[in-house]
Amino acid sequence: MSDAYATTALAHVNAIPPYPPGRPISAVAREFGLDPAKIVKLASNENPMGCSPKALEAIAQCAADTRFYPDFDNYSLREALAAANGVSFDQVLPGAGSSDLILQVSRGWLNAERHAIVPQYSFAAYESTAAAQGAQTIVVPAKGWDHDLVALAAAVTDATAVIFLATPNNPIGTAVAPADLEAFLAAVPAHVLVVLDEAYREFLPAAEQPDLKRLLAIRENLLVLRTFSKIHGLAALRVGYGIARPEILSILKRLQMPFAVSTAGQAAAEAALADTDFAQAYHDLNARERDRLQAAFASFGLDYVPSKANFILFEVGDGPAVAQALMRRGVITRPVANYGLKTWLRVSIGLPEENDVFLSNLGEVLAQRAA
Ligand SMILES: Cc1ncc(COP(=O)(O)O)c(C=O)c1O
Known part of the structure; x- marks a missing residue:
């Protein structure tokens, strides 16, 4: 068989690329020897407040x-x-x-x-x-x-x-x-x-x-x-x-x-x-934190696409490399190279304290890469 995914399944099915999901906290903890409780997952546009x-x-x-x-x-x-x-x-x-x-x-x-x-x-x-x-x-x-x-x-x-x-x-x-x-x-x-x-x-x-x-x-x-x-x-x-x-x-x-x-x-x-009160509280938190993250990207000199959702696309140079460096530090973001956006990353908007951890690590990773 010619490639790693080929089986005796239908040829057009063999050709479907696997879906690249946001990495789960448990997998990142195992791979990098991190404490799962300290990992911040901002990769799958989930609700950081949990549910009602x-x-x-x-x-x-x-x-x-x-x-x-x-x-x-x-x-x-x-x-x-x-x-x-x-x-x-x-x-x-x-x-x-x-x-x-x-x-x-x-x-x-x-x-x-x-x-x-x-x-x-x-x-x-x-x-x-x-x-x-x-x-x-x-x-x-x-x-x-x-x-x-x-x-x-x-x-x-x-x-x-x-x-x-x-x-x-x-x-x-x-x-x-x-x-x-x-x-x-x-x-x-x-x-x-x-x-x-x-x-x-x-x-x-x-x-x-x-x-x-x-x-x-x-x-x-x-x-x-x-x-x-x-x-x-x-x-x-x-x-x-x-x-x-x-x-x-x-x-x-x-x-x-x-x-x-x-x-x-x-x-x-x-x-x-x-x-509806719970949904409204998350809507409002998301809007506040979205403004704060977008302002932070601007202050880092990073391009971003003004967002209407609970995630933001921002440009970092080498998206997969920056995502990997952040992941080693326990911050999971989403590379979007599979969309043809190799220089960009997508981050889901978290709780204020999660966004703080993300921003401070992003600042350090970018500084290291610039050095
Ligand atoms: C645009 C869009 N549609 C659908 C879905 C799937 O959502 P669900 O969890 O309801 O399957 C997602 C999940 O990320 C999404 O981004």
Whole structure:
């Protein structure tokens, strides 16, 4: 076999590059002989405050009885999601993270004859799940750090089945203005399913958040994705959801693994959704610390992309080398060379004390490299 990943699996599957996740604390502690308690992980855009205490209570209640499979219909969570978003019960579908729903879109919509379109600098799962279907992904160059919405719509052909678009966008941190998004959704031909990934929606100021009702009115062939992994701090439980016409969600549901969302995940998500004070507190902390980190990058003389999310992209020269030097010191950031951004790093915004540790180590690493 020619390369390290080749097996007797399908050739197009052998060719899929492995997903490079943020390194877990336990792995970094083992590799560098560090005390796990002193490691700061700012690599996967997780909530540094944890999750709502009400979600923790809900999880504890589930722990008392684990015999039964979860509610197949996710009844209680779906009712809560429908009410919170002003849509009907059959317009929402939970998944095992929004990643689950991205996967099912690729399985249901793409094959060797039907391709996906993504903007340059997109969440890696869009392309990898398309590749698993033997489908091509057409990458439309960004305009500066923003999506080129005109070029994305213009790239559509009869063979385009899906456009994946995230706003705010990971790993860049920029967001599409609501009016531009609406114009884009109106311009894309009706045969294309537009997947609008709003994993970081809640970090936008309210006035900059797209109006769901207007989006659904403008475009029928639309799937909006949300997650409990970011603002709600439930990444460990893997819960996300889609909002779309019932016909679209019915396809996704048929493709999902039965009982995809665990009982604890459903209960914790419902409790987290209700705790708007917790989400607001994290939103506010994130906004304050984002300003502080961006000001610090400026004072170091580093370029950064002003962020609308809970992470910041900043330029350090040799991204993988600086990430490695920080990791040796117990600070885990995310290299983005796999996006073609070798000179940049992405850092998730942590608690004030975590950001202090990150900044002081970054200053020392940069000084050492300059010496
Ligand atoms: C843009 C984007 N979409 C989706 C996801 C996946 O989130 P989930 O944990 O819901 O699978 C992420 C996670 O980092 C993301 O950045």
